[in-house]
Structures are given as structure tokens and as C-alpha cells.
Amino acid sequence: MPASRPGCPCVRPSACCPAEFDPLRDDGNVYAERLHAAGAAAQFHLGRGLLHGCMRVLQSCPETARLIAHFLGPLEP
Structure with a gap:
């Protein structure tokens, strides 16, 4: 996992954007924290009131x- 390698240049700015009522929400938060601890620019944005599959x-x-918008933001050049 890239987040376990401090200072790894391969870790790019990231955004973790789970839905509030997503079974993976807590995993997303932990992943964003690990990326941040590894020196990556990581953002966490919770989709308030949203369910898993909300992208549909x-x-x-x-x-x-x-x-x-939060999810795609880090992909902008």
C-alpha cells in the first residue's frame, strides 16, 4: 500500500470521497489519514446524506x- 511508505514520491495528491451511509466510509477515512501521514496531499470529503452507489x-x-467535484479536483492539471 503506497500510504505505508513515508515520503514515497509515487503517492500523488488524492481525494477520498465516501458517502455518509457507505459501508466503506470508515475505510476511506483511514486511507486518507494514512496518505496524509505518508506525506501525500490527501483530502477527505464525506458525502452528507448519501448512500453507497450515489454516483448513479x-x-x-x-x-x-x-x-x-471533490473527487475529481486532485485530477486537474
């Missing part, structure tokens, strides 16, 4: 759109 309702849910 992007067009009709403003909170999902905000979650996507």
Missing part, C-alpha cells in the same frame, strides 16, 4: 455533484 443519481442530486 448525479443528475438529480446536488450533494452527489459536490462529491464528484
Whole structure:
């Protein structure tokens, strides 16, 4: 796991964006903390009120759109 290698240059800025009611939410938080501890620019954004699979309702849910924006932000050049 890249986050276990302090100062690893291969760790890029990352965003971890789980839904509030996602069974993987806590894992996402731990992963973001590990990335940050390894020296990576890591952001954690919780999709408030969202369920696992919320990406399927992007067009009709403003909170999902905000979650996507946080997720894609680190990918901008």
C-alpha cells in the first residue's frame, strides 16, 4: 500500500470521497489519514446524506455533484 511508505514520491495528491451511509466510509477515512501521514496531499470529503452507489443519481442530486467535484479536483492539471 503506497500510504505505508513515508515520503514515497509515487503517492500523488488524492481525494477520498465516501458517502455518509457507505459501508466503506470508515475505510476511506483511514486511507486518507494514512496518505496524509505518508506525506501525500490527501483530502477527505464525506458525502452528507448519501448512500453507497450515489454516483448513479448525479443528475438529480446536488450533494452527489459536490462529491464528484471533490473527487475529481486532485485530477486537474
